[in-house]
Amino acid sequence: MASKGSAQAWQPNPEVMKIWPDVSGNDINGLGEAEKRPPTPVFWRTDGSTPHAPAMYYFFEKGMADPRTAPARKFRERTDAIEVHDIASEVAPEPAGGWTSAVKQAALDLKADDAGICVWNSEWTYPDRPAPKGTRAIVLAVIQSYDEMKPAPSISAFVEMMAQYERAGSSAKNLANWIRDRGWFAEAKTGPSTEDVLMIPPAIASGMGELGKHGSLIHRRFGASFRLSMVLTDMPLDPDTSDVFGADDFCANCQVCTNACPPDAISDEKQMVRGERKWYVDFEKCVPFFVDNHGCAICLAVCPWSRPGIADNLVAKMARRRA
Ligand code: SF4
Ligand code: SF4
Helix, strand or coil: CCCCCCCCCCCCCHHHHHHCCCCCHHHHHCECCCCCCCCCCCCCCCCCCCCCHHHHHHHHHHHHHCCCCHHHHCHHHHHHCCCCCCCCCCCCCCCCCHHHHHHHHHHHHCCCCEEEEEECCHHHECCCCCCCCCCEEEEEEEECCHHHHCCCCCHHHHHHHHHHHHHHHHHHHHHHHHHHCCCCCEEEEECCCCCCECCHHHHHHCCCCEECCCCCEEECCCECCEEEEEEEECCCCCCCCCCCCCHHHHHHCCCHHHHHCCCCCECCCCEEECCEEECCECHHHHHHHHHHCCCCCHHHHHCHHHCCCCHHHHHHHHHHHHC
């Protein structure tokens, strides 16, 4: 495959360009806009309501057409099949230690690798959808296998991503049921098509990581190679705080992902997006590559924080730098 630095720079597949809309995903995302405004949905809407839906369906259909990836691609059906319990008519007595530690332990017991809590902010949704219920978000993180992700973009990386989306989704649905069984409202939100909610802002607020230059979160233990899901609930839970451990500073002096991205989609500079200056990946470059190359994930796999055994050292190094 032609990489960014090679003599043959990557060119988008004409088949993808044929279905690509005239409107820019960067404009939809609010790139260059100095004013704060609510987000507009882009790409991940399974009802086909976004201009880039044909490219999303192309990605889905490509995954289904390949017998090596089709079983993994059906993860969403298996997650959807988990029955949602009725909310118990009586609230269960609060366990010793309180609901916050009990719900986090339940998340780990239900196969999440980490869980954080934040106060739900209504700005983290889209104005064209009913506001989701719930006052708290519980954000779950599940790790992807480094060895499976290393050859990304590849069949093995795609299958691993789908497997971890399934683990994250089933963990969230089972945790929502755990809460509903105890008499509180709870609703799972699962990726990648979260439909009505943003997942990264609550994940940052819940202490699940810092935003990296590659536009994905970096977790202090898992690096960049993990997936998220979420449960919205009314259960009275104590919020965590965001976890600032130096990943953002590290990115300022690292170019591993920018150099590895074939379509050159990762900028070395933070950019203004709907009134916030932050790391931003060029949608118009990333997504045509992503849909044609097994969901890509090169940037997650090459990020130094993702390498097993490295993150602790980098956290310590960044703490020394700040001291
Ligand atoms: S590869 Fe480097 S620059 Fe890119 S997100 Fe990871 S640490 Fe940041
Ligand atoms: S996922 Fe997108 S940003 Fe990351 S390496 Fe692939 S094309 Fe680049």
